[in-house]
Amino acid sequence: MAIERSGSKLFKFYLPLVMYLVFLLFPFYWMVNTVFKSDKELYDMSLNPFYIHHPTVHNIVRLFTETIFLRWMANTFFVAILATLISLAASLLAAYAIQRLRFKTSGPTGVAIFLAYLIPQTILFIPLASIIFKLKLWDSLWALVLTYPTFLVPFCTWLLMGYFKSIPKEMEECAMIDGASRIRIFWKIILPLCLPGVLSAGIFCFTLSWNEYLYALAFISSSAKKTVPIGLVTELVRGDIYHWGSLMAGALCASVPVALVYSFFVEQYVAGMTGALKE
Amino acid sequence: MAEVRLENVCKHYDKVVAVDNFNLSIQDKEFVVLVGPSGCGKTTTLRMIAGLETITSGRIFIGDRLINDLPAKERNIAMVFQNYALYPHMTVRDNIAFSLEMRKRPKEEIEQRVREAADILGIEHLLDRKPKQLSGGQRQRVAVGRAIVRKPEVFLFDEPLSNLDAKLRVQTRLELKKLHERLATTAVYVTHDQVEAMTMGDRIVVMKDGLIQQVGSPMELYNTPANRFVAGFIGSPAMNFFEAELAGGTDGLCLQSGEVRLDLLPEQCRRLERYGRKRILVGIRPEDFRPCERHEQGQTISGEVEVVEPVGNETYVNFRAGELNLIAAVGRKTIVQAHTRMVLQPAMEHLHLFDIDSGKSISK
Ligand SMILES: Nc1ncnc2c1ncn2[C@@H]1O[C@H](COP(=O)(O)OP(=O)(O)OP(=O)(O)O)[C@@H](O)[C@H]1O
Numbered sequence: 001m002a003i004e005r006s007g008s009k010l011f012k013f014y015l016p017l018v019m020y021l022v023f024l025l026f027p028f029y030w031m032v033n034t035v036f037k038s039d040k041e042l043y044d045m046s047l048n049p050f051y052i053h054h055p056t057v058h059n060i061v062r063l064f065t066e067t068i069f070l071r072w073m074a075n076t077f078f079v080a081i082l083a084t085l086i087s088l089a090a091s092l093l094a095a096y097a098i099q100r101l102r103f104k105t106s107g108p109t110g111v112a113i114f115l116a117y118l119i120p121q122t123i124l125f126i127p128l129a130s131i132i133f134k135l136k137l138w139d140s141l142w143a144l145v146l147t148y149p150t151f152l153v154p155f156c157t158w159l160l161m162g163y164f165k166s167i168p169k170e171m172e173e174c175a176m177i178d179g180a181s182r183i184r185i186f187w188k189i190i191l192p193l194c195l196p197g198v199l200s201a202g203i204f205c206f207t208l209s210w211n212e213y214l215y216a217l218a219f220i221s222s223s224a225k226k227t228v229p230i231g232l233v234t235e236l237v238r239g240d241i242y243h244w245g246s247l248m249a250g251a252l253c254a255s256v257p258v259a260l261v262y263s264f265f266v267e268q269y270v271a272g273m274t275g276a277l278k279e
Numbered sequence: 280m281a282e283v284r285l286e287n288v289c290k291h292y293d294k295v296v297a298v299d300n301f302n303l304s305i306q307d308k309e310f311v312v313l314v315g316p317s318g319c320g321k322t323t324t325l326r327m328i329a330g331l332e333t334i335t336s337g338r339i340f341i342g343d344r345l346i347n348d349l350p351a352k353e354r355n356i357a358m359v360f361q362n363y364a365l366y367p368h369m370t371v372r373d374n375i376a377f378s379l380e381m382r383k384r385p386k387e388e389i390e391q392r393v394r395e396a397a398d399i400l401g402i403e404h405l406l407d408r409k410p411k412q413l414s415g416g417q418r419q420r421v422a423v424g425r426a427i428v429r430k431p432e433v434f435l436f437d438e439p440l441s442n443l444d445a446k447l448r449v450q451t452r453l454e455l456k457k458l459h460e461r462l463a464t465t466a467v468y469v470t471h472d473q474v475e476a477m478t479m480g481d482r483i484v485v486m487k488d489g490l491i492q493q494v495g496s497p498m499e500l501y502n503t504p505a506n507r508f509v510a511g512f513i514g515s516p517a518m519n520f521f522e523a524e525l526a527g528g529t530d531g532l533c534l535q536s537g538e539v540r541l542d543l544l545p546e547q548c549r550r551l552e553r554y555g556r557k558r559i560l561v562g563i564r565p566e567d568f569r570p571c572e573r574h575e576q577g578q579t580i581s582g583e584v585e586v587v588e589p590v591g592n593e594t595y596v597n598f599r600a601g602e603l604n605l606i607a608a609v610g611r612k613t614i615v616q617a618h619t620r621m622v623l624q625p626a627m628e629h630l631h632l633f634d635i636d637s638g639k640s641i642s643k
């Protein structure tokens with residue numbers, strides 16, 4: 001960064017940054033705020049809503065005792081991790097093949113995969129539902145594991161294609177002369193060099209699967225097989241009664257794993273998204 | 280230890296003919312340089328030998344083996360790429376060892392051969408670094424190290440010096456030449472730099488538009504270029520060309536171009552009489568001019584100096600004689616002033632004569 005006068009940096013850089021941070025973090029603050037309030041305090045309009053007057057853990061206790069929240073968490077983990085692994089494996093191979101094997105229809109195949117990404121979920125879930133039904137996977141976590149890749153694979157494939165493109169062809173050719181097979185080259189040269197790309201694709205898959213709502217709502221009905229987003233909304237909103245405190249407690253607990261994943265890999269993620277492969 | 284033979288090799292990309300009917304037999308231990316302007320098919324030829332590009336037609340042999348359909352890894356060649364293609368995530372040691380590891384050599388042997396290669400190239404102290412922690416010249420050495428460690432039958436180099444600065448390039452080309460002598464392995468070297476080609480090659484192949492123009496030792500190419508293209512490509516500054524009319528001179532024939540007249544040597548006259556045509560293309564190398572005191576029609580060229588370019592060991596003089604713009608290289612002791620008249624005598628025995636239409640040499 002070039003040297004600038006500190007005063008101008010304060011106004012041009014830190015002030016907007018702080019404002020943006022406040023804007024971004026306010027919903028989280030509100031969430032935490034709600035979790036530790038009793039219902040009575042929550043609905044009392046005469047109190048200052050930005051401040052917790054009588055902190056309570058009642059909402060959290062209710063979340064863990066009156067619902068099978070931990071079970072939902074486990075389900076979500078199971079689905080998100082498996083869907084991520086399947087999508088990564090498929091898109092790594094697809095992207096490599098399209099980018100490097102250069103078969104006759106590699107260009108159109110790439111475009112076709114991208115077009116699949118443009119079909120809205122709200123349309124796609126109807127035919128998918130019928131397929132899931134035929135496969136007898138209705139109300140099973142495997143229904144989600146198998147349907148999430150339909151929107152994860154296209155995006156990851158394109159992300160990784162960009163990555164593979166940035167690796168000089170000569171590097172592979174040199175490895176080929178050195179006596180490595182395609183698979184070896186893929187493992188020993190391509191994959192290590194694309195690690196930031198693979199990681200960001202993985203994080204992307206994981207968060208999207210973690211937060212997915214529509215397919216989970218459509219394909220799952222029994223309580224024990226719900227994922228967190230569905231479980232919370234279907235079981236903590238009873239009729240027109242919103243259990244705000246417990247809802248927010250669930251949302252808070254559910255966002256912790258995602259936040260952890262992000263904070264571990266944030267550097268690779270940024271590098272991956274900007275496609276920066278430095279030698 | 281192997282010879283390489285290319286027979287009628289062609290490469291077409293759809294409509295583009297990248298290499299056309301390439302015939303060349305490379306001796307064992309020979310250092311052959313492919314040289315030519317950009318896009319003439321040098322890299323393509325090299326890649327066909329390496330097995331990175333399919334061959335449209337023709338045959339390539341290494342030793343007695345026909346290798347047309349052999350995958351790259353079974354050809355027992357090593358290639359140094361223009362951008363070095365080092366594996367950025369591996370240390371120098373792992374980079375050099377990679378090909379041996381792929382061939383499942385025992386650990387001790389790998390270790391020993393890597394050390395040996397590093398020793399030859401003087402990069403032992405860099406073995407634990409990553410490529411991005413190296414300078415351009417060091418990377419180039421690592422790339423060479425990766426090639427020599429396997430002791431292949433043939434080395435292929437694709438412009439390995441083009442990313443180095445001028446001084447380092449001169450030094451490295453000398454080292455590569457020494458290395459070749461030491462390892463005594465057949466080498467094919469691609470460059471677009473004629474100085475590199477002249478200094479390094481046992482034999483040089485000059486290419487243009489996918490066609491071989493001439494094959495020969497550096498001095499053969501310099502002294503007896505087969506056509507106008509080779510004559511203009513080899514040598515720096517480039518040869519002077521001008522068209523001239525054949526006329527009757529004092530005794531025998533002379534060349535007439537505007538006010539410039541040059542009497543031909545008896546032997547040249549005989550050949551041109553047999554050739555029969557009236558207009559020819561004349562080539563004179565800048566270094567074949569000698570400054571003179573007095574102008575003598577038929578022997579010397581008198582012209583006005585336009586630009587003087589001293590480069591240290593010699594001086595390039597751009598001068599104008601009638602319609603002709605010529606360049607002469609004279610010794611550094613000759614004092615030349617711009618915008619004065621100067622008399623230069625060409626060495627007639629080194630005159631190059633070409634057919635105007637085909638550009639083919641008619642000197643021999
Ligand atoms: N993959 C390709 N597809 C189509 N045409 C190609 C391909 N590779 C090379 N060519 C063409 O073949 C011709 C020879 O290319 P080549 O790379 O061998 O040239 P070169 O002599 O190595 O040039 P340079 O000195 O610029 O490296 C060029 O006209 C080029 O446009």
Ligand SMILES: [Mg+2]
Pocket residue numbers: 321322323
């Ligand atoms: Mg080239």
